[in-house]
Amino acid sequence: MVDEVTAPLEVADEAALLDDLRAGRADAFERLVRAYGGRMRSAALRLLRCAEDADDAVQDAFLSAFRSLDSFEGKARVGTWLHRIAINASLMKLRSRRRASDTEAELEELMPRFAPSGAFARAQVAWSEDPDDPLEREELCAHVRECIDRLPDKFRVPLVLRDVEGLSNEEIAAQLGVSVNAAKIRAHRARQALRTLLEPRFGALHEEAAP
Amino acid sequence: MSCERFRVDVHEIYREQVDRDLLRSVEEHAAACPACAEYRRACEEIACREVVEALDDYVDGELSPGRRATFESHLDLCTDCAAYLEAYRRTIALSGEALREASTPDAALSEALVRAVLDARRAETEP
Numbered sequence: 001m002v003d004e005v006t007a008p009l010e011v012a013d014e015a016a017l018l019d020d021l022r023a024g025r026a027d028a029f030e031r032l033v034r035a036y037g038g039r040m041r042s043a044a045l046r047l048l049r050c051a052e053d054a055d056d057a058v059q060d061a062f063l064s065a066f067r068s069l070d071s072f073e074g075k076a077r078v079g080t081w082l083h084r085i086a087i088n089a090s091l092m093k094l095r096s097r098r099r100a101s102d103t104e105a106e107l108e109e110l111m112p113r114f115a116p117s118g119a120f121a122r123a124q125v126a127w128s129e130d131p132d133d134p135l136e137r138e139e140l141c142a143h144v145r146e147c148i149d150r151l152p153d154k155f156r157v158p159l160v161l162r163d164v165e166g167l168s169n170e171e172i173a174a175q176l177g178v179s180v181n182a183a184k185i186r187a188h189r190a191r192q193a194l195r196t197l198l199e200p201r202f203g204a205l206h207e208e209a210a211p
Numbered sequence: 212m213s214c215e216r217f218r219v220d221v222h223e224i225y226r227e228q229v230d231r232d233l234l235r236s237v238e239e240h241a242a243a244c245p246a247c248a249e250y251r252r253a254c255e256e257i258a259c260r261e262v263v264e265a266l267d268d269y270v271d272g273e274l275s276p277g278r279r280a281t282f283e284s285h286l287d288l289c290t291d292c293a294a295y296l297e298a299y300r301r302t303i304a305l306s307g308e309a310l311r312e313a314s315t316p317d318a319a320l321s322e323a324l325v326r327a328v329l330d331a332r333r334a335e336t337e338p
């Protein structure tokens with residue numbers, strides 16, 4: 001069932017809402033919050049993993065959106081525009097509470113190893129199938145979330161922005177204030193690290209090479 | 212040496228875990244078997260490390276046609292890289308599924324948050 005409160009608006013309704021916002025109509029801001037707040041909070045929660053911080057980020061995002069309403073040219077959908085603002089507000093929040101333990105060393109341990117020839121140092125084993133049973137699947141998803149949480153934020157955030165929020169490398173680079181290449185490398189390394197963390201779950205523990 | 216054995220042993224050579232006898236049997240087999248010689252050539256054209264380093268470009272379809280063809284001939288033959296690629300793709304799909312599902316139950320916009328946003332907005336605009 002579609003939740004009417006958080007369902008995205010049609011293009012015509014968006015245009016009408018924007019007109020009302022710009023005209024300063026009393027209920028327009030509340031309509032905007034109710035229509036898009038749920039989806040923005042989802043994105044904030046995925047990045048921040050803390051309900052209280054996600055609420056703060058949503059509030060900051062709406063205030064920031066309202067202040068920049070005049071510069072919104074309507075080239076993107078309102079939902080897309082607000083989604084990006086929510087991500088930006090979440091990243092600001094994240095930066096303010098960054099842990100000191102975000103080191104690259106812990107990620108290095110999770111990268112694949114190669115022999116000097118460039119071949120894999122150990123044989124790679126095919127993963128077993130994903131479970132079909134809904135309960136097992138939900139349990140697997142919980143495990144995946146735990147593994148994602150173990151990644152340092154420097155790598156976890158580009159992975160979430162890329163593979164969950166659907167941002168391009170260019171958008172991630174702009175949000176994080178890094179080069180496109182750095183954003184791309186971080187997301188790739190995060191996927192590789194996560195692959196290593198998930199590996200034991202799929203019965204694909206490395207087999208030692210035969211002597 | 213069987214073709215099957217060759218395709219296992221040739222990777223041991225790349226891992227540099229090999230004795231002289233094994234190297235000789237592999238060489239002899241490759242000399243007599245064109246298919247395995249081709250297998251070895253494709254494995255040597257590009258190293259697994261290079262394939263893995265650019266796997267995101269491969270998955271996102273951002274490689275040039277020539278580079279893509281080199282990757283694909285390696286991936287067709289190298290069981291290590293094929294297994295790694297498959298697990299890499301599964302990882303991407305699983306993070307999407309796990310986090311999108313996770314956000315659904317908690318994402319509901321509470322009435323308290325709506326009120327907080329509206330109050331903050333009012334505080335900002337009222338003189």
